[in-house]
Amino acid sequence: MRILLVEDDMDLAQGLQLALREQGFTVNQVSLGQQALASIRSQDCDAVVLDLGLPDIDGLDVLKITRQKYAKLPVLVLTARDGVDDRIRGLDLGADDYLVKPFAMSELFARLRVIERRLGTASSHLIRLQNVELDASAHQVAVDGAVLSLSRREYMLLKVLMESAGRIKTREQLEASLYAWGEEVASNALEVHISNLRKKLPKDFIKTVRGVGYSVSPA
Secondary structure, eight states: OEEEEEOOOHHHHHHHHHHHHHTTOEEEEESSHHHHHHHHHTTOOSEEEEOSOOSSSOHHHHHHHHHHHOTTSOEEEEESOOOHHHHHHHHHTTOSEEEESSOOHHHHHHHHHHHHHHHSSOSSSEEEETTEEEETTTTEEEETTEEOOOOHHHHHHHHHHHHTTTSOEEHHHHHHHHOOTTOOOOTTHHHHHHHHHHHHSOTTSEEEETTTEEEEOOO
16 A cells, blocks of 8 residues: 655654555655645555644645545544544544554554555455465465565565455556655566565466456455
């Protein structure tokens, strides 16, 4: 899942980016509300983690504008505003969730996994397809109970495909799910990851849709 992190506290933003990437999320970060709106308009994120105390415009205004044009884009508000009225206003304006600083990272991860499940086809943190099981909370993949050794990007790629079982994911969609802004992407990087995964997974688990992309069967 591609997350747009809107946070102007750079120490916190950097810590969140590292932690979220370790959890298998692709994270792009901006510090200003106008930058957030520009990114949202370009539709290059699957969910937004939004601070409210931004330097240029209030985060609630960012939320309001986002909801007017992109009603289905998940937005998790992450803020120091802990008053009941603040939470009510944020939720009334369309926030999908509201988490008050300071917060436990594990709780943020869990709430994002809920959003991720809503976007995909999985109904829990465990995704079982054929004899392959992916545990999103433990970041493990097992075949017939034997845990695989996967790189971070291999895990992220397989997770995207399994969460979208039955749907074709294009090369562009998969690369956007794996790489953040500014990261260099070798022309054959995706194919290399797919090839490595296929060596570790059952035969024909990942299918190539020629000229379109890749998919896995829902059953």
